[in-house]
Structures are given as C-alpha cells and as structure tokens.
Amino acid sequence: MKRSSPQAGFTLIEVIVSLIVAAILGTLLVTMMSAIFMKSGRQLAAVGEIHQLTQAMDNLTAAYNSRIHLAASNQGGEDALDYISALVDGNTFSQFDVTKLWYSGPPFDGPGSSQRGSGDNFLKITIASQAGGTSLTSIFWSGTQS
Numbered sequence: 001m002k003r004s005s006p007q008a009g010f011t012l013i014e015v016i017v018s019l020i021v022a023a024i025l026g027t028l029l030v031t032m033m034s035a036i037f038m039k040s041g042r043q044l045a046a047v048g049e050i051h052q053l054t055q056a057m058d059n060l061t062a063a064y065n066s067r068i069h070l071a072a073s074n075q076g077g078e079d080a081l082d083y084i085s086a087l088v089d090g091n092t093f094s095q096f097d098v099t100k101l102w103y104s105g106p107p108f109d110g111p112g113s114s115q116r117g118s119g120d121n122f123l124k125i126t127i128a129s130q131a132g133g134t135s136l137t138s139i140f141w142s143g144t145q146s
Contacts, residue, residue, distance in 0.1 A: 049129050056093055056127050057136045063087060064140050081123045081142045085116070088125060099126040108139055 010018075067080035088098050101112025102120035112124060121142040128135035 046134065049131070049134055053096070053127055053129065053134060053136045056096060057125075057138055059092075060084060060087065060125065060127075061138065079142060081116070081121075081140055084123060084125070084140055093127065095130065097128040097130055099128070100124075 064080050064084050067083045085100060087093075088100050101108075101114065101124045102116045103110070103112050103122040103124060104117070104119040105122065108122065108124050113120065116123075123140045123142075124137065125140070126135055126137040
C-alpha cells in the first residue's frame with residue numbers, strides 16, 4: 001500500500017477567511033484615514049484664510065504708515081484715517097466683511113460710530129472672512145489729540 005504524504009499549502013477555507021479578514025481591516029483603515037484627511041483639509045483652508053486676512057490688514061497698515069509719514073514730513077496729503085476709511089469703503093476689501101468704527105479715545109469696546117465725528121481720532125477696523133469665524137482687528141490713530 002502506498003501511503004500518501006501530507007500536502008503543503010492552505011485549504012480553500014483558510015484562504016477565504018484570510019481574504020474576508022483583510023477586507024474588513026482595509027475597510028476600517030480607509031474609513032479612519034478619510035476622516036483624518038478631511039480634518040487636515042479644513043485646517044489647511046483655515047490657514048489660507050488667516051493668511052488672506054493678514055495680508056489685507058498688512059496692506060491697510062502699510063497705507064496708513066505711508067500717510068502718517070507724509071503728514072509728519074509736512075508733505076501734505078489727506079488725513080491718514082480718512083484715507084484708510086476710503087480704502088475700506090472701496091472695492092479693495094470686497095471679499096471680506098469689514099467693520100469700521102470711529103472712537104474719540106479708549107476704551108474701544110463700546111458701540112463706536114459708523115461716521116467720523118469732530119473729536120474722533122481713532123479708527124477701529126475689523127476684517128473678517130465672509131465664511132465667518134476668523135477675524136483681525138486693528139486700531140489706527142490720527143496722531144493728534146483733541
């Protein structure tokens with residue numbers, strides 16, 4: 001009688017069970033990774049939004065500084081705050097929600113005025129994303145005291 005030797009390898013059931021386990025683990029991995037990728041995309045969008053807001057506020061500050069230096073050197077030109085106010089009212093910042101409030105002095109957390117009064121030497125500008133959330137605020141001073 002011939003004895004048959006045991007064959008090396010996997011049975012069909014072992015292969016099928018291994019494939020099912022691998023499919024379940026792969027599904028879990030894809031689900032977890034997609035949630036992580038979605039969160040990182042939102043964070044990247046928030047960083048881009050902050051960058052745009054910062055650039056807009058830097059442009060306003062640079063325009064203000066140039067007008068203050070012109071006034072300090074007696075070269076004339078319109079008031080720095082009126083110039084900044086006109087910039088904000090124009091189309092330059094149309095992609096943002098801009099709030100402009102005039103104050104005669106601190107504190108700057110009150111209601112303020114939307115139009116410049118005779119003693120208003122401070123301009124508080126808040127630039128916010130139209131999507132909401134992030135905003136930047138700067139306070140500009142006319143350089144004179146009333």
